[in-house]
Each structure stands twice: as C-alpha cells, then as structure tokens.
Amino acid sequence: MEEESSNPDVYPIPSEYELVDFVGSGDFGIVVKCKKRDTGETVAIKVSRLVQYATREVGLLTICVKSDTQ
Numbered sequence: 001m002e003e004e005s006s007n008p009d010v011y012p013i014p015s016e017y018e019l020v021d022f023v024g025s026g027d028f029g030i031v032v033k034c035k036k037r038d039t040g041e042t043v044a045i046k047v048s049r050l051v052q053y054a055t056r057e058v059g060l061l062t063i064c065v066k067s068d069t070q
C-alpha cells in the first residue's frame with residue numbers, strides 16, 4: 001500500500017498547474033511534476049508538510065541565490 005506521505009492527492013497543488021506525476025519525497029515534503037495550464041511549461045513543485053518547513057527552505061534558497069549572484 002502506498003504511504004500517505006507519497007500520495008500527491010493529499011497535498012494541495014495550485015489550480016493553475018495540472019498534476020502530471022509524483023516525483024519523490026524528502027524529509028519535509030513531496031515533489032510532483034506539474035504542467036502550467038496556460039503555457040504548458042513543465043515544473044517541479046515541492047509541497048512541504050508544514051508551512052514552517054517551507055518558510056525555512058525558501059529562506060535558505062534565497063540566501064543561496066544571493067550568494068550565487070554576487
């Protein structure tokens with residue numbers, strides 16, 4: 001039986017995206033392959049289990065992007 005944490009149906013995907021496939025899961029959430037409905041662009045969306053995890057990861061990625069562009 002599929003583990004609940006690996007089931008994309010239990011996670012919200014923004015309505016402008018269509019769910020294509022489940023990609024993988026980490027300690028803090030899942031990653032799904034999606035297609036943007038208006039442009040057809042393929043993207044990976046990470047859905048964190050808790051908003052605190054998302055906030056922390058966005059903060060860390062922001063630091064990485066800033067460091068990379070300096």
Ligand SMILES: Nc1ncnc2c1ncn2[C@@H]1O[C@H](COP(=O)(O)OP(=O)(O)OP(=O)(O)O)[C@@H](O)[C@H]1O
Pocket residue numbers: 023024025026027028029030031044046
């Ligand atoms: N942008 C991406 N494109 C394609 N696959 C991705 C992308 N981001 C993550 N993945 C896949 O989804 C899986 C889960 O990613 P996730 O970031 O949730 O966990 P992780 O990389 O194992 O780290 P952690 O457990 O610390 O969160 C990854 O192992 C990888 O296979």
